[in-house]
Amino acid sequence: MTVLGLLQFLGRSLHRLELRLAQAAGFDSLGPALAVNGPSVLPQPHHSSNEENSQPSFMDSIFWMAAPKKRRTIEVNRCRRRNPNKMIKVKYNIEPCVECGNMKLKHTLCGFCYEKISKETTNIRRQISVMEGGPLKAPAVESVVLYDSEKPSDADQGKRIVERNRKRPYWFSL
């Protein structure tokens, strides 16, 4: 039960294993390899036998570990594997996007439509970075995006004009 007892047991089992291996190989573990062959089994030190008798199966019994007693049948296995808490939940909040018809979740933006918007935003930002010419040069004025053949209106006076070389996309109304 103690750590010391466990270590002693392991030491003894290793010692026993070593002796058995040496006997199997024909070596005399207690003498040099070139010496005259004496008796193959030399007298063991006495203290080891005494200790084994005093604590008989106490230390050896500590080596029981938990293991399944019986094979789990396929019926029991199926019950566990197909239990509702392990199955993937069905989503009832999917609906088609009004604009593009792809499926989307009710509380979320449509991925396809957002992808379009995101690409156009990156293009606009690229144009802005070209206009600014370097990092940390944000101007203290509003910006407005104008596409091909579009003129700035009265509301766009005093704003920075970001030009985009394409016609206005139908989903980006003024």
Add this chain to the structure above:
Amino acid sequence: MRLTLRALISHGRVARKMGLGPESRINLLRNLLTGLVRHERIETGKARADEVRFYAEKLIDYAKKGDTDEKAMKLADFWLTEKDLIPKLFKVLAVRFENQTGGYTNMARLPNRENLDRAAMAVLEYKGNPFPPLYPVKRVSELNLVNQLLKGYREEKAQMATEKKDS
């Protein structure tokens, strides 16, 4: 008898724990807020966007006091790590939201990120930004079949009503 410490119960605590601690959380939010003021539309995790929203709107409320105000300038200096955005905050964003009392930001949830983590993402923007709108503007086209039929029906009804009046 009180069985748990008040510190272990989080009833009514509004601030989420993020990053490595309270200071780390503020630093994270400060970076996000700087990005938001610079780009006016950012994509982050849902929880982070929700946290930044409060600070973004408070910053605008303080910016509306004007750049001569000591406290407003100190806050802007702390929260915006890129100093070329301080004039933008006071001259562009505060002016844009002059006539509104609150609700300067829009937050919308996005589909989960494509990575292995499948993180819940959200897009946060200041209203009135120059980019394409997140929600499509509803346009009712008169050239639909249904709308044309309805138009015809309304005209017929009007015609019959005038005929009845005459007769």
